[in-house]
Amino acid sequence: MTEHVRTEVLVIGGGGAGFRAAIAARHSGARVLLLSKGPLGRCGATPMAGADFTLDGRSMHELGRDGDLNDSREKVFNDIVTQGYYLNNQKLAEHYVHTAPLLLRDLLDWGLKIMLSDQRAVITSGLHIMDVLLRKARSVGVEMREDIMALDLITNGGAIAGVLALDVRSGEFIRIAASAVVITTGGWHKAYWPNTGMRDLSGDGIAMAHRAGALIGNMEFVTFACNIMLDPPMWRGSLAPYVLSLVCGGSLTNNCGEEILAPYDPVVVKTGTTTEWNKSFVSHATAREVRLGKGFRNGGVHYSRGDVSWEVIKLVASITFPGWKYKAMDLTEWGRMLEANEPVEVGPAVEYFDGGIVVNERFETAIPGLFAAGECCLGPFGANRIFSAITEILVQGRDAGEHAAHYALTEGGAQPPIAGFEALEKKALLPLARNNEVRPAFLRRELQLRAQRHLGPIRNKNELEEFIIYLRGMKQNHLPHLGTASSGRVYNKEWIDCLELGDLVHLLEASARCALARTESRGVHFREDFPVCDNDRWLVESIVEYAEGDPKVCTRPVTATTMSPPGGKMPYLDMMKKMMQSHSDTGGMH
Amino acid sequence: MSKHSVQVKVFRYDPARDADPYYLEYAIPFEPRMSAMNALDFIYHNIDSTLSYYDHAGCSLGICGRCVGRVNGKTVLLCQTAITGDTVIEPVSTGRTLKDLVMRKGRRDDAEPTKDTD
Missing domain, CATH: 3.90.700 (Flavocytochrome C3; Chain A, domain 1)
Known part of the structure; x- marks a missing residue:
């Protein structure tokens, strides 16, 4: 029994970014449906967070907390950019710095309780933030569904038109027509083992956006x-x-x-x-x-x-x-x-992915009607993140939700072609008919251990090439034969594993190719065969084109506004020290 | 390092196919301070991939509160309950099985979210 659903703004992702986007889209007058892959308010990375919300000390002071009056948004901006080794998208960093105080005010108005604070951060908990957002989303009329996994985007005439989703419990498909879609699916922690994230974080959103024609980038920067x-x-x-x-x-x-x-x-x-x-x-x-x-x-x-x-x-x-x-x-x-x-x-x-879907400062992707926010994006932090990701997901979520609502109410409305749904459903059902020729869980663990070894904090050419050959082999020889031991559709976790595995392999290949191309060391990317930070050649973002599933890496200049990137070359740890010492003279851990 | 094994008996029921629920026993290698969830993961990965338990989302670290089940008759979070010897793992309510250890939705007691007490 395939279900048919229509909405104006569809939010894919049940963490902090998704809820904040859904609330903003409702506030902007759109009908909103949010899909949560796991339990409502208890999935994604947000509930796992400590969690700090960072902003400048002066704004802290204006909120009545202990904040350094000599601090400023410019100083926080300086610190985010130097902590990111100047690889940041400075437009997104400016957006972060300027929007953070407004977002904290919203959260406090909605009942957020602060446990502790320092001069640049308030400390609360991820679970509490989710509870506050869930309550707010309910009160403004966001429609929410749990245990629903989005499988693929559907476009019409190049614009977003809908999404095929799967009810994990019943195993039934849901055909969703949507005027605008916001992807807020977070990172792809499940590509590694062990990891610090939830079992649902398999990068589905980044992979489906890439397949549909959006660009992704800076995939080599894995924190x-x-x-x-x-x-x-x-x-x-x-x-x-x-x-x-x-x-x-x-x-x-x-x-x-x-x-x-x-x-x-x-x-x-x-x-x-x-x-x-x-x-x-x-x-x-x-x-x-x-x-x-x-x-x-x-x-x-x-x-x-x-x-x-x-x-x-x-x-x-x-x-x-x-x-x-x-x-x-x-x-x-x-x-x-x-x-x-x-x-x-x-x-x-x-723990955190600095790269992801390429967005502009309106959180638009290359596909009209498709927006993205939070950890799934190529965000403000460049090569290394110190400031809070909780702040990032909330400031981006709000704006992405507003822009998506505006699009949905003015331009959106492309109809998803039935044939598009049918083709995707047919493809998704294949593993159920293959009777366990290749078991996904076994492959996934091998994949995770190799990722930890070859695409960990330290990389080199030989290992990356070996890993890419392994991933290509998996794409060609194993993924087409993935199957389940049971052909039932009701909570068939092996089927879900089959559907996720291709995304994990794709994102790892994109990441490994970016890491191989970047012949320098910067931030969380260290090449033992190129241990120098090369500002003359490598102050560029890595951009990955989908290229029929054979990811192709190119570069584009970093987006700089007020801080000019440095030149010259410097050994990795010397550059790290220099970036550490570029910190503003202000109080606060960040 | 020689590992001894323990017997883990798991409740199984697919209402679409099985007339009645039944239990299957699996021998798994024992590691000190492994959880009931670690045991299920081992079974799924290495022995029987038809087993369903709530795993497509969830944190494994006692935060999300979704993996409620019964271990040796006691209602617990599977991910933070250590097993020490032969063990029986069941859903909280065997009458509301969707499949194996996953329960149908309805009353919220199948997934009491962790309260944030901070």
């Missing part, structure tokens, strides 16, 4: 969070040691018992462990140890409290993990280990 718990299995992927090490410090050692950060410049180590520069710096340092054969069983290093007193650890933990609990996770045993100064194995795990 790994450091000090992620790798063992025991029940805690794998937890950010708890990331949080504790960021606040308290501690000791990171390899399998020879050496302190892994000892060889590095003390200035880089200080900023690279006490601020969110830790993601790129410590992940780089950890990956280096593991590649030298100095890692442990799960591909990580050991974290213990080292010289930090148990009293300090206990105090910080009482705020970050009260009662050694983080939501439903019981960390009591880790508390005991910390007290006894016993190590846990930690390592880099994929």
